[in-house]
Amino acid sequence: MLGRGRTFARSLGRTRLFTTSIxxxxxxxxxxxxxxxxxxxxxxxxxxxxxxxxxxxxMFLSGCVTFKHSEDAFRAMLAMNGQELDGRLVKVDYFDGDLDDME
Structure with missing residues (x-):
């Protein structure tokens, strides 16, 4: 399990491992x-x-979802990427922007 965690951290990059926004x-x-x-x-x-x-x-928009826990953001990203939401296939990835600038 530890080896797997290290691989996970290396593949995503340290900052993305703790990202809560997608x-x-x-x-x-x-x-x-x-x-x-x-x-x-x-x-x-x-x-x-x-x-x-x-x-x-x-006709097509983008959005951001922020979770309380990074693990939930990761699971949502994996599960929803390429899936249908209200009749549209959506792409989901980590959010690199600043939500404070959006409001």
């Missing part, structure tokens, strides 16, 4: 932050979910 791309334009939160709560406690602002009208 980026969701390809969200349907009708999906709001409440629906986004509800879709990810099955993986753990969500502290924040938001639809990110866009500079132009678009």
């Amino acid at each position: 980026y969701v791309e390809g969200i349907h334009w009708r999906t709001d932050s409440t629906r986004l939160r509800e879709s990810f709560e099955k993986f753990g406690a969500v502290s924040q979910a938001c639809i990110l602002p866009t500079s132009e009208d678009t």
